[in-house]
Amino acid sequence: MRTMGVKDSKVLTPSTRSKLYHKLIKMGDYTVVEYPAEKLTDLMRKKVSLNLIEAIMVAEAISQLKDKPHTVFVDSPDAVPGKFEGRIRQFFDGVVEFVCENKADAKYPVVSAASIIAKVLRDQQIEHLHNEIGDFGSGYTSDPKTIEFLDKNWKNKDIQKYLRHEWSTIKDKKSTQMGMGKFFE
Numbered sequence: 380m381r382t383m384g385v386k387d388s389k390v391l392t393p394s395t396r397s398k399l400y401h402k403l404i405k406m407g408d409y410t411v412v413e414y415p416a417e418k419l420t421d422l423m424r425k426k427v428s429l430n431l432i433e434a435i436m437v438a439e440a441i442s443q444l445k446d447k448p449h450t451v452f453v454d455s456p457d458a459v460p461g462k463f464e465g466r467i468r469q470f471f472d473g474v475v476e477f478v479c480e481n482k483a484d485a486k487y488p489v490v491s492a493a494s495i496i497a498k499v500l501r502d503q504q505i506e507h508l509h510n511e512i513g514d515f516g517s518g519y520t521s522d523p524k525t526i527e528f529l530d531k532n533w534k535n536k537d538i539q540k541y542l543r544h545e546w547s548t549i550k551d552k553k554s555t556q557m558g559m560g561k562f563f564e
Contacts, residue, residue, distance in 0.1 A: 380488035387485040388498040400499040403492050410443040411500060412436045416543045423545035430457050434466035441471055450476045452490045454483040512538050520546075 385403070388396055403409075414422075414436065422432055433456055441451060457463035460479040467477065480486065484494040505518055513532070516524030532538055533549060542549055 380492055385488050385491045385495065387491055388494040393502060396495050396499050399495050403496055408445050409496060410440050412440045416541050420544040430463065431466055434463060435470050437467050438470035447473060448475060450478060452483055452487045453477060453479045454490050455479040455481050508541060
């Protein structure tokens with residue numbers, strides 16, 4: 380895969396990711412697990428951490444594969460990758476070796492490939508949402524255009540289902556509007 384140019388999706392241009400995506404999806408078995416913002420909000424309100432949610436999603440993805448792998452490479456969002464593996468194993472009881480590492484998408488081609496597929500699918504969804512609710516930028520909290528859009532529109536009923544309401548950016552807006560400021564979250 381490295382000879383194809385597969386590497387961490389963050390260092391590739393959108394057009395390169397798109398070209399690789401079309402090649403990668405033809406190469407073998409893969410699955411995608413998506414949770415809508417409403418489900419993330421519900422889980423987070425039940426005090427389920429984002430790392431645990433991601434572990435649940437990894438376990439679901441492995442379970443959905445037709446051919447179960449012997450080894451699964453995972454880009455750990457947890458500072459302690461072994462802890463993330465333990466979280467996955469709470470929801471997946473199959474016999475599999477896990478290689479959980481931070482920044483695995485830069486190290487292992489299979490993780491880079493998954494990163495590319497996920498990023499292209501996310502970009503497609505963002506484009507669809509731009510057409511539906513307006514241009515809000517990338518959707519990342521580091522994007523000033525996203526923050527500006529939320530400042531103007533976060534109470535709009537048409538976008539509520541797309542917001543993760545336990546996201547600190549939205550919680551800050553709600554508490555500021557209610558006159559509480561950030562200190563009362």
